[in-house]
Amino acid sequence: MNTLPPGLENVTITGLLLVSANPCSKTCGLGWRSEYYCRVSQTGTKNNCVLKNAICLISRDCGLITKTTTVGTPLNISCLDDTIETLGSSDFVFVWKISKGIVTTDKSLFRLFSSRNLTVPWMINIKDIKEKNAGTYMCQVQNSKTMQVVKRVLIAVRVIPQDMVQLNYLKVLSPEQQNELQTLEGNPVNEKQRRSFWENVKDLFKSANMVLRVTVTGVAIGGLLGIVFVILLLCMSKKK
Incomplete structure (x- = not known):
């Protein structure tokens, strides 16, 4: 006992x-x-x-979260979680800081973010984001009575021009890859069209990079020139 x-x-x-x-x-x-x-x-x-x-x-620091968006789209970031919401958000103070233009975890590079929403202090809302809004945002949550820091989260926001990169992932997939993606998402394709050998070669040729295309084209042209040269030699030998 x-x-x-x-x-x-x-x-x-x-x-x-x-x-x-x-x-x-x-x-x-x-x-x-x-x-x-x-x-x-x-x-x-x-x-x-x-x-x-x-x-x-266990720990006040929640690490770094990255987010990529394009110019002109709305940005909504929040550091409210279920625990703070259950205890009551009014019992906490939300302090937002920003390090403009860079992705960093160095706390000395952050300055107070003055454009925060006073109605919902745990959230930042930007209706029309611009490249100047890029940077790392820090949300520091403190107990309103003791001012003890209970949570600190970093959100790195990258802002890119709309015409700089194509973010439509489905658009760049081949029909077979789109079918496989639908199958993985639980939407299997019932009817699969059979493609000919030359159609598959054509798709492969389209998806290849420029170096591969030039190489294949050069080999094909070289092969044809070689065949023509051999035929000319045979014809000349017969005339002799």
Whole structure:
């Protein structure tokens, strides 16, 4: 039978002791865990046990999140999570900072972001984003009573021109790749059209890069010139 440590045999325990606890639900920011409390007698017997939910905090820093968007699209970023929402967002202070134009985790490079939304302080809304809005945004969540930092998240925003890159992933896929993607998403294609050998070669030739195209074209032209040259030699030999 388990007993209390030496020196505590004559101590009377009136409160609940933490016997066990589950891991925290989050690795960063505020989370929840279940704690098991019991009254322990001098002989080590546990009784009147209760299970309670408690707030836990493993790390304040939640790392870096990257986001890529194009000029003219709306940007909405938030650092509100379910734990803070359950406890009440009014009990916390949300401080936004920005490091313009770069992706960084160096806290010394951040300055206060003045254009934040006072109605929903945990969110940044930009209706028409521009390249000047690119950079790393930091959201720092603090307890309104103690001003203790309970969460810090970094969101790197890259802004690119609309005509700079094609972001339509489906458009660049071949028909076979589109069918495979639909199958993976749970929408199998019932009828698959059989393509001829030359159609497959044509698609392969289109998808190849410029160097490969030039190489294949050169080999084909060289082969034809070689055949013509051999035919000319045969004709000349017969005339002799």
